[in-house]
Amino acid sequence: MNKMPETVAIIMDGNGRWAKSKGLPRTAGHKKGADTIRTIALEANRLGIKKLILYAFSTENWKRPEDEISYLCKLPGIFFSKYIKELMKNNIRVTFAGELNRFPKETQEVINKAVMQTAHNTGLELCIAINYGSRREMLLGMQEYAREVAEGKRENNLTEEEFSKYLFIPEEVDLLIRTSGEERISNFLLWQLAYSELIFDKTPWPDFDEKALDACLKEYESRDRRFGGLNTNEN
Template sequence: MVFNTKKTQIERLDPDNIPNHVAIIMDGNGRWAKRRHLPRIAGHKKGMDTVKTITIAASKLGVKVLTLYAFSTENWKRPTDEVNYLMSLPTTFFSNFVPDLIKNNVSVKVMGYVDQLPPATQKAVRDAVEQTKDCTGMVLNFALNYGSRAEITTAVKEIAQEVATGNLAATEINDQTIDQHLMTNFLGDLADPDVLIRSSGEERISNFLLWQIAYSELIFTDTYWPDFTAELFANLIIEYQGRHRRFGGLDPDKKE
């Protein structure tokens, strides 16, 4: 679905059907760089510029939570030089972008095993969280050193401990119990994404928010993350608005 102008896109957007929570698997940085005969880190650098563009675009559209898959628990397997560069990005990114985030009333949150990151990376993300804590608009939520299987395993261990200590009966465990022990629990009713977007043409979930996306709409685009634009993001939101979410029930209009 392609539109010629920003005006056309905005006119087609339904302001009453903007997804509250958008999650994005930012994929394709390395392939973007390879096609241009550049080192992979050049793709990651350009990808950070795209994060800024899409963050502001999402905020202006009225998205309440934007969760970005920045670094997975499996990404440590990449070459050491690339991992080291990725770990250095938050310092540069936040030092330049925090003023714009505050200007746009966007708060930063981070979920994942942050305590396993290098000290300088930990400081950069925690400083950004602290500096934007009074912002009351959109939440920019980074999944950093995050993996959904690890998240669920940790949640199960915590629940098992509560049962073992007598603070929780096994029969009392339900969906809400698990929700409360996942890393998205701070988002409350907004914890589950309305739509999950993946760039670069790959069509898999890659261990991202496996519990939370049970009823999310999934949208895959061939565009590499560094080539993402505000216009493309608007197009994908329009595609989302054309979906009919039934959450396992019947379409109230069609009754089928």
């Protein structure tokens, strides 16, 4: 491809509907969706994408049934026990964005262990957004900024570039993909998506594969990103 996005974010939607369509419990959709994370991470790494941000669990997901939340809390352990060696072999670095402290201690330990194990890898950064909400992210960032100003650690002269440094995810996103046909942002990366290209794919996340990712990247390649300016053919 002539134009590859550096930072890609994906709202992994449709696990529950995929399972329901097959007469399976919602947890089966989440399990299959975890396998898709492995598939897409390996492909993104192969293509040279620098950072892949996956919306795994939002601050609003705590409203779901307790049995589903319980399974989602166990899923990181299932995923990393199965795939951590493959991630290491492919030089993929794991990071996370969000507030882990609401999760059970075991879940926190699994995620932190994966982060430490892969910390020195230099390939794709696989960022898992877990207990993440963009409004909460910005609120926490501004509270930290206000504390620094109040304590005399910095002047009250915040710029847009400095604002980003107070967020869980400082990078601007080139491409956002949402699977399963819904066309909304759902409190995800509100600051970082300011000039992102948005693609809403009808494929449910458990069925999203290398070909589906390739189709989205080709669509991205066809877009003219002007960042508020004019393209070369306009006066």
